[in-house]
Amino acid sequence: MARRASKELRPRQKAMLEFIRKFIDENDYPPTIREIGAAVGISSTSVVNYNLDQLERKGFIIRNREVSRGLRLADTQFGRRVRTVPFYGEIAAGEPLPVPDDPQLVDEAVAVPADMLPSTGDFFALKVKGQSMIDALVDDGDVILVRSQPQVETKEMAVVEIIDESNESGATLKYFYNLGDKVELRPANPDPAYQPIIVPAEKVRVRGKVIGVIRRYQ
Amino acid sequence: MARRASKELRPRQKAMLEFIRKFIDENDYPPTIREIGAAVGISSTSVVNYNLDQLERKGFIIRNREVSRGLRLADTQFGRRVRTVPFYGEIAAGEPLPVPDDPQLVDEAVAVPADMLPSTGDFFALKVKGQSMIDALVDDGDVILVRSQPQVETKEMAVVEIIDESNESGATLKYFYNLGDKVELRPANPDPAYQPIIVPAEKVRVRGKVIGVIRRYQ
DNA sequence: CTTGACAACGAACATTCGTTTGAGTATACT
DNA sequence: AGTATACTCAAACGAATGTTCGTTGTCAAG
Incomplete structure (x- = not known):
């Protein structure tokens, strides 16, 4: 018999x-059988x-039969999932700069690959200003x-708020x-x-720990 | 005349x-005209x-006419927009290392925020090895x-393939x-x-230009 | 009152699209 | 050889689905 390893995919x-992945990426809806055929050269x-049945049997897709474009990727394989985190704006790594103290009412958000985030916790994003x-x-x-998180370990990169003498607080990015x-x-x-800042412990409030960096060129 | 503010929605x-939003959330593909009608009580x-035309004119959806379920949300709000790029594996920045020369048949992929990618072009992702x-x-x-892209400008960070004497080729990440x-x-x-490598122009093949970096801590 | 834009309806129409059927080829195993 | 499995093909069928069209009703402006 011509047996084949059950999870292997033919070319x-x-x-x-x-x-299929590319099509959904571009159109936000799945392709039809004929569109798939045309794309990969199947008459x-x-x-x-x-x-398609094979792909479903092997667990790569989930079919919704008798429905046009009734087809979805079984996202178990690829962490296609994305999460959005609120974007608080810019943080001046050089000089302190206010961060929205507001709870949740942020309208900007950035999408990040889900596998960049731990499964639990609250997260936010900032754009770094300065070097x-x-x-x-x-x-x-x-x-x-x-x-x-309210505290971090020594040597960790953190976003901290410094309570200024004049009651004003600013955020900064430091070790x-x-x-x-x-x-x-x-x-x-x-x-x-760029000089270290040493301040009384009660004058700082740790806002969180840096867990990822995203950079775009140009 | 019964003029109506252009962006307002009827009940x-x-x-x-x-x-439509709910349906896509549950099924990963958009509903048909008849499914919509049945859901909101339109015979x-x-x-x-x-x-649907109205919704498109008001900018809430984007229609792809004459195509079943050819309909997407124009969600500017929830930046659900993500694109996936094929993941080719690791690239040794220190030492050359083969990169899949295969055209497109990669099963791993990473999701990236759509705004990290230009609207046109082919992209791929690599994990950097070495410093x-x-x-x-x-x-x-x-x-x-x-x-x-087949060529890059001087000073740009690029992934290039070096054609080895022994016909083997490897990829490397360099300026x-x-x-x-x-x-x-x-x-x-x-x-x-770490020393610069100088090779005859015909011995190198530029694979692409680095346009972004994603880093996870820990 | 008439007019015209807006909104809705139902029916007929034309494609699109998934399914089924019957057949053909190649390979491996008995 | 004979048979079973995996994979492929072309063609036709029927259901699903988007489009078009004639008609009706409402409402505000002229």
């Missing part, structure tokens, strides 16, 4: 899957139908993903060092223009 | 939009069609987004410098262990 099936609809963290491979213009009753907020830039 | 249109398909580009703020383990009949592939790491 044709692979091409079909690739096309007979029954052949497409046959291979104080350049040695940490975080550049001006980068978008950082932050997990909301966090616990010095007991004080904390040191250390930039990652050899330029002497 | 019926609101119901339709609501249903005539032409009425659904008419209101040869550390000064370019690209670390070991980072995922780079690459736009497929690209055009020297006329030769090209220089320069790492971004001060460590003398």
Whole structure:
């Protein structure tokens, strides 16, 4: 008998899957049997139908039969899932800058690959201004993903709020060092223009820990 | 005349939009005209069609006419927009390493925020191995987004294939410098262990230009 | 009152699209 | 050889689905 490993895909099936994914990506709805056939060079609809069955049997897609375009990707394989996190705006890594203290009413959001986020927790995104963290491979213009948490470990990169004398508070992006009753907020830039800040522990409020970076060129 | 503010929705249109959103959420494909009609209590398909036109004119949906279920939400609000790019595996920034030369048959893919990609072009993703580009703020383990293109400008970060003497080819991530009949592939790491490679222009094949970086901590 | 834009209806129509059928080829196993 | 499995093809059928058209009703402006 011509047995085949149950989860392996024939080149044709692979091409079909690739096309389906691309098609949905572009159109937001799945292709028809004939569209798939035309794309991968299959003249007979029954052949497409046959291979679609194979793809379903092997767990790559889920079919909704007798319905046009009744077909979806079985997202177990590929983390196609995306989550949106609220975008709070810019954070000046060099100089403190206010961050919206508001709870949830943020209208901007960025989509991030779901596998960039732990399954639990609250997250937000900020665009980095300045180059104080350049040695940490975080550049001006980068978008950082932050997990909301009230404290972080020493050496972790964190978004912290500094309670200013004048009651104003600003947020900054730094390496966090616990010095007991004080904390040191250390930039990652050899330029002497960037100096560590040491402040009493009660004067800082940790907003979260940086868990990811997204950068676009140009 | 019974003029109506152009962006306002009739109750019926609101119901339709609501249903469409819910339907897509549950099925991953859009409803048909008749399904919409049944859901909101419209007996005539032409009425659904008419209101669908209205919804499109008001900018809530985008129709792809003459195609079954050819309908998508124009959701500017929820940036559900994500695109998937094929994941080719790892690229050793330090040492050359083969990259799948195959055209399209890749089964792994990563989801990226749509706004990280230009609207046109072919893209792929690689995971960076090694630290040869550390000064370019690209670390070991980072995922780079690459736009497929046959040539790049000098100083751009590129994925290039080097045709080895022994007919083997490998891919590497470097800064690209055009020297006329030769090209220089320069790492971004001060460590003398990382040295520029200068090879005849005909020995290299540019695969694409790095357009983005995604990094996860921990 | 008449007119014209807006909204809705139902029926007929034309495609699109999934399904079924019957057949053909290749390979492996007995 | 004979048979079973996997894969492919072309053609035709019928259901699903978008489109068109003639008609009706409402409402506000002229």
